[in-house]
Amino acid sequence: AQSVTQLGSHVSVSEGALVLLRCNYSSSVPPYLFWYVQYPNQGLQLLLKYTSAATLVKGINGFEAEFKKSETSFHLTKPSAHMSDAAEYFCAVSRTSSSASKIIFGSGTRLSIRP
Amino acid sequence: ETGVTQSPTHLIKTRGQQVTLRCSSQSGHNTVSWYQQALGQGPQFIFQYYREEENGRGNFPPRFSGLQFPNYSSELNVNALELDDSALYLCASSPGQLTDTQYFGPGTRLTVL
Numbered sequence: 001a002q003s004v005t006q007l008g009s010h011v012s013v014s015e016g017a018l019v020l021l022r023c024n025y026s027s028s029v030p031p032y033l034f035w036y037v038q039y040p041n042q043g044l045q046l047l048l049k050y051t052s053a054a055t056l057v058k059g060i061n062g063f064e065a066e067f068k069k070s071e072t073s074f075h076l077t078k079p080s081a082h083m084s085d086a087a088e089y090f091c092a093v094s095r096t097s098s099s100a101s102k103i104i105f106g107s108g109t110r111l112s113i114r115p
Numbered sequence: 116e117t118g119v120t121q122s123p124t125h126l127i128k129t130r131g132q133q134v135t136l137r138c139s140s141q142s143g144h145n146t147v148s149w150y151q152q153a154l155g156q157g158p159q160f161i162f163q164y165y166r167e168e169e170n171g172r173g174n175f176p177p178r179f180s181g182l183q184f185p186n187y188s189s190e191l192n193v194n195a196l197e198l199d200d201s202a203l204y205l206c207a208s209s210p211g212q213l214t215d216t217q218y219f220g221p222g223t224r225l226t227v228l
Binding site for chain 1: 119121147150155156157158161163171173194205207209216217218219220221222224
């Protein structure tokens with residue numbers, strides 16, 4: 001069964017510092033992996049997705065994630081944090097049956113940015 | 116291109132009542148999925164509709180039901196509301212039933228008192 005685990009429910013970094021949000025996946029087949037961002041009182045916005053075309057995936061707002069099969073990881077990074085990056089981040093995996101595709105989400109990591 | 120829209124934004128109901136939430140898909144998308152996001156948790160899959168038929172369901176009781184219309188808009192109906200139904204309900208659309216990428220609306224915040 002496919003699932004994701006996000007390590008750390010809350011991460012706090014200083015403005016300008018490196019952002020690293022951790023995600024490990026469990027999948028018996030090559031997974032489709034996603035990172036979504038949720039700003040306060042809003043829906044989910046797709047940051048980036050991995051579909052096996054390339055192990056380093058670049059997304060919006062300067063974020064990127066690297067798929068590491070040997071570590072079953074898909075960590076999200078950004079070289080320099082901005083105050084506007086403060087939000088909840090969800091790692092997710094797609095589970096597709098013969099008739100439907102659904103997304104399985106991790107529990108989320110809240111990112112806080114210190115001035 | 117219009118994104119996914121949901122209505123209403125907020126809703127307050129009491130236990131035992133029924134509620135209907137609405138979703139308009141992104142243009143060109145024929146598949147709609149609904150998710151429940153309880154406070155402090157990740158979204159949980161409720162069900163998916165493709166061309167007006169339910170084609171996948173998560174671990175939710177039958178009092179959670181849905182409809183999809185010919186224009187691919189959708190409704191989520193919840194009967195006999197319980198306190199634990201209080202959550203953000205998210206609708207997501209995609210261009211196909213087996214398409215992995217889904218695009219989410221802003222959600223409807225339901226409070227059950």
